[in-house]
Amino acid sequence: MKKTPERIELLAAEYVLGSLQGLARRRFERWMMESARVREEVWFWEEKLGHLGNQVDDKAPPASVWRGIEARLWPAKAANAANDSAGNWLWPGWSLVATAAALVLAVILVQQPVPTPDERLSGAIVQADATDPLWLVSGSELDRSLKLRPVAATAAQAGKDYELWIVPQDGQPVSLGVMPVGDTYQVTLDDNTRALLASSRTLAISLEPVGGSPTGAPTGPILHVAKLYEL
Amino acid sequence: MASETSQDELMGLLLAVARKDRQAFQRLYEQISGRMYGLCLKLAKQQDLAEEAVQDAFVQIWHHASEYHNERGAPLSWMMTIARYRTLDLMRSRKARATDGDEHLDKTEDHREGPLDNSLRSASAKALTGCIEELSDVQRDSILLSYYRGFTHDELAVALSSPVGTVKSWVRRGLMALKRCLER
Numbered sequence: 001m002k003k004t005p006e007r008i009e010l011l012a013a014e015y016v017l018g019s020l021q022g023l024a025r026r027r028f029e030r031w032m033m034e035s036a037r038v039r040e041e042v043w044f045w046e047e048k049l050g051h052l053g054n055q056v057d058d059k060a061p062p063a064s065v066w067r068g069i070e071a072r073l074w075p076a077k078a079a080n081a082a083n084d085s086a087g088n089w090l091w092p093g094w095s096l097v098a099t100a101a102a103l104v105l106a107v108i109l110v111q112q113p114v115p116t117p118d119e120r121l122s123g124a125i126v127q128a129d130a131t132d133p134l135w136l137v138s139g140s141e142l143d144r145s146l147k148l149r150p151v152a153a154t155a156a157q158a159g160k161d162y163e164l165w166i167v168p169q170d171g172q173p174v175s176l177g178v179m180p181v182g183d184t185y186q187v188t189l190d191d192n193t194r195a196l197l198a199s200s201r202t203l204a205i206s207l208e209p210v211g212g213s214p215t216g217a218p219t220g221p222i223l224h225v226a227k228l229y230e231l
Numbered sequence: 232m233a234s235e236t237s238q239d240e241l242m243g244l245l246l247a248v249a250r251k252d253r254q255a256f257q258r259l260y261e262q263i264s265g266r267m268y269g270l271c272l273k274l275a276k277q278q279d280l281a282e283e284a285v286q287d288a289f290v291q292i293w294h295h296a297s298e299y300h301n302e303r304g305a306p307l308s309w310m311m312t313i314a315r316y317r318t319l320d321l322m323r324s325r326k327a328r329a330t331d332g333d334e335h336l337d338k339t340e341d342h343r344e345g346p347l348d349n350s351l352r353s354a355s356a357k358a359l360t361g362c363i364e365e366l367s368d369v370q371r372d373s374i375l376l377s378y379y380r381g382f383t384h385d386e387l388a389v390a391l392s393s394p395v396g397t398v399k400s401w402v403r404r405g406l407m408a409l410k411r412c413l414e415r
Contacts, residue, residue, distance in 0.1 A: 009407070009410065010403055010406065010407065013403075013406035013407070013409075013410065014402065014403070014406065016312075017374065017377045017378055017402070017406065018315075018316075018319045018377055018378065018381050019377045019382075019383070019384060019387075019402050021323065021383060040302065043302050043303045043304060046303065046304050046308060046309070046312045047303070047304030047305070047308055047355075048355075048359055048409075048413055049359075049378060050304055050305070050307075050308025050309075050311055050312060051308070051355060051356040051359045051360075052359070052375075052378050052379070053266075053270045053308065053311040053312075053315060054266070054307070054308070054311070054356065055356075056266070056269045056270045056273050056379075057269050058265035058266050058268075058269045059265060059268050059269040059272055060264070060265045060268065061264050061265070061267075061268035061281075061282060061285055062282065064282070065264070065268070065282050065285050065286055066257075066260060066264070068282075068286045069260070069286050069289045069290060069293075072286065072290055073290060073293055074253075
């Protein structure tokens with residue numbers, strides 16, 4: 001499509017408004033990369049229509065939003081902060097990290113090899129802003145097992161272990177044991193854990209003292225939460 | 232917040248964020264997250280999606296603060312734009328909004344009486360409001376529903392009980408009329 005001034009003018013306006021969608025939107029983003037003229041037109045509209053955004057009432061986001069930003073930008077710092085308050089673990093915090101994890105999940109799923117027929121659940125433990133998943137997850141109905149294959153996962157800090165959890169829809173997480181890094185971690189699910197995972201399809205990894213949580217519930221920070229998909 | 236006087240402060244914070252100053256980043260968050268969340272929530276009508284959009288936007292702001300320059304508008308509108316695009320992306324990738332007709336009608340009403348009647352401080356904002364008032368009713372509705380609710384052409388067609396082609400031309404002609412007016 002030719003970049004006539006009229007077309008640039010209209011498409012830029014529609015791009016900023018949001019009514020330019022799908023392929024046309026992606027194509028226009030290419031135009032923006034290629035042409036300063038196009039970018040300037042977009043900036044004109046961003047500035048003008050931006051005033052509409054200023055006419056919306058403020059609403060303070062929940063405190064968990066900021067914690068989630070910190071956890072994504074500075075995972076180590078967020079982990080330390082959570083360590084300090086290990087005694088009063090904040091359950092709602094989980095969903096946040098899950099958001100970060102879910103962001104890249106779709107992309108990774110597409111890149112996975114075709115699953116063997118008996119594999120029912122699949123997913124990846126990912127870190128926001130990282131290209132490789134930390135672990136690839138697959139669940140097999142046939143031998144009732146769940147496998148986590150490390151891809152980009154690195155060892156836990158000294159004196160710590162990673163512990164894997166099922167996050168049920170209601171109630172406390174259920175431990176699936178401490179995961180060594182470096183080898184594929186395979187755990188056999190019993191009837192209870194199978195049912196929990198089948199309904200919530202959510203896994204989490206927390207940082208715990210060596211040997212795992214002493215209390216049976218996560219005591220350290222939740223590093224990752226991942227949602228699995230049925231294949 | 233968001234008055235003309237605070238733009239200088241936001242600019243200062245943004246510059247500090249570009250230098251990877253975490254404290255400035257937190258202050259920036261404290262300053263604008265309410266405005267941003269309000270906008271995302273108005274668009275998405277879903278708390279979790281709005282929260283995710285705000286998080287994503289701030290992660291982007293942290294990484295891209297150094298790319299801001301004044302041709303991109305005031306710092307606040309630049310950051311709001313990031314959040315708005317992210318919200319639209321999330322909405323479309325999830326296709327998560329309720330789309331029953333009654334709700335659309337409510338929102339149409341809402342826009343006509345809502346934000347545009349608020350008093351606006353800046354001259355530039357006044358110019359926009361004045362120009363939007365000059366549009367025909369259908370053009371104005373189409374543009375505001377697209378902006379505030381992220382409606383697609385199809386959704387607009389349902390909301391305004393008109394064919395998609397007609398709605399498209401309302402949006403386009405409305406935008407071009409708006410531009411001519413803003414350039415006067």
